[in-house]
Amino acid sequence: MLARWYRIAVIDDGRLRQVAASAPHLGAALDQVTRRHPRAVAIAATPLRPDLVPLGESIGKGLVALPDAPEAGAAPAAVGARWPAGVLPTWEVDAPRPPPPVLGWTRHPAPALVLEAQADGARTVELFLSLAEALPAIDNIELTVRGHYDGAGGADEVWLTPRLDARKAMRFLDDHDRELLGNGHVDVALYVRAERSTLRLTEHKTLVWTSDEPATEARLVTALAGAGLEPLPALPTVAARAHVHYREPRSSERARLLTRLHAMRLRRVASR
Numbered sequence: 001m002l003a004r005w006y007r008i009a010v011i012d013d014g015r016l017r018q019v020a021a022s023a024p025h026l027g028a029a030l031d032q033v034t035r036r037h038p039r040a041v042a043i044a045a046t047p048l049r050p051d052l053v054p055l056g057e058s059i060g061k062g063l064v065a066l067p068d069a070p071e072a073g074a075a076p077a078a079v080g081a082r083w084p085a086g087v088l089p090t091w092e093v094d095a096p097r098p099p100p101p102v103l104g105w106t107r108h109p110a111p112a113l114v115l116e117a118q119a120d121g122a123r124t125v126e127l128f129l130s131l132a133e134a135l136p137a138i139d140n141i142e143l144t145v146r147g148h149y150d151g152a153g154g155a156d157e158v159w160l161t162p163r164l165d166a167r168k169a170m171r172f173l174d175d176h177d178r179e180l181l182g183n184g185h186v187d188v189a190l191y192v193r194a195e196r197s198t199l200r201l202t203e204h205k206t207l208v209w210t211s212d213e214p215a216t217e218a219r220l221v222t223a224l225a226g227a228g229l230e231p232l233p234a235l236p237t238v239a240a241r242a243h244v245h246y247r248e249p250r251s252s253e254r255a256r257l258l259t260r261l262h263a264m265r266l267r268r269v270a271s272r
Contacts, residue, residue, distance in 0.1 A: 005048040007066065008033055009091050011077045012040040016097065018066040020048055025150060026246035032063050041079045044091035044098050045244055082121035083238065084205040086184025090242040098241070105224045106235040113214055116235055117207040117224055125181045127227050128188075128201045129173065131209075134223060135192055135199065138169035142189040143261065146203055148245055149185035149254040158270040159261050179252055179260075184245035204239040 003022045006029045010017050017040070021029035030042055054064050080100030083089075089098040105117035119127045132138065141161045147154045161172065169190065173181065180188050181201060189200040197211035209220050221231075252260060262268075 003062075005050075005053045007046045007048045007052070008042055009044040009097075010037065010040040010042050011079050012037050014077055015068075016077045017068060018093070020054055020064045020066050022062045026244060027251065028249045030246065031249035036063055041082060042088060043079075043083075043100070045088045045246075046090045046092070047244070084119070084121055084124035085182040085248060086205050087203070087238050087243055087245055089238055090244055101238070102232070102236050103228075104230045104232040104235060105221075106232045113209070113211045113217055115209045115217070115220055115224075116237075117229055118205075118235055118237055119207070119227065119229065123227070124205050124207070125177070125201075128181065128199070128207055129170075130227075131199055131207065131220070131223055132173065132190055133166075133170060134219070135166065135190065137192055137194060138164055138166045138190045139193040140164060140191045141169055141172060142187075142191060142198075143180065143266065144187035144189070144203075145254065145258065145261075146185045146187070146245070149247075149257075152254055155271045157258070157268055158272070159266040160269045161264075161266050178248050178250065179257060183247040183251060185247055185254070203245060204237055204243075206235075206237050206239075 003024055005020055005022050006026055008019050008021055008030065010019065010033060019033055021032045023029035023032060026045055030045065033040060033042065054066070081103050083101055091098050101118055101120070103118055103120055105115055108114040108116060117127070140163065143159045145157045145159065147156050164172070180186050184203055184205065187200060187203050189198050191198050195211055195213045195216055197209065197213060197216055200208040200210070202208055209216070
């Protein structure tokens, strides 16, 4: 993949800063920033227009400091909750700084039971795995590889594992966590046949429980409360604002991931 430039907004030692980073994909660019500035927390990222690339300073460099944002001289900025790996809001310097994610869960009005939760940073994957371990069974894993993967702009592809049990399902998730769970281009859904239920880690890194069995609500609500998440009348997520998706720095390109899924005996069941 060819390298491109990204403008990344971070909070570093309480100061709002901007850097330009060049890498084959956004996840690799974010990795450059955190390796150079270990305490920096990314709060937004935007592909940098070619006319804004700092050419005079960028020759031979993959990371360049940009002029501080207008808010940089204000009071120290609090990090707040962190977005989970895989997705970030975009941000223009003349717009208000994007707020941190709202943590909690909500019930969506629908004929079926639909609960959606948003957790802080790395706790998102931890919570997903703990909810998965508490399921009475896991019969299949469904993966949706989104069309925006690496900017491909193609169709979403839906892949399904063979019939599993809970032990094999958890091993599959553990073996491929970097490729799947921290990947903002992939939805991961666990299907429980007996309850006609699905636990999904979405491309926007929210957790969604969908079930035809209302009795499952109590189990999920107890688990979410145990994770410190409170019920909310509505849950604003990154999906409702301008945002970017990314994958972890050493994860596979789209074509390689699809080849791997086929080799692992997953079956492509839909393209949409």
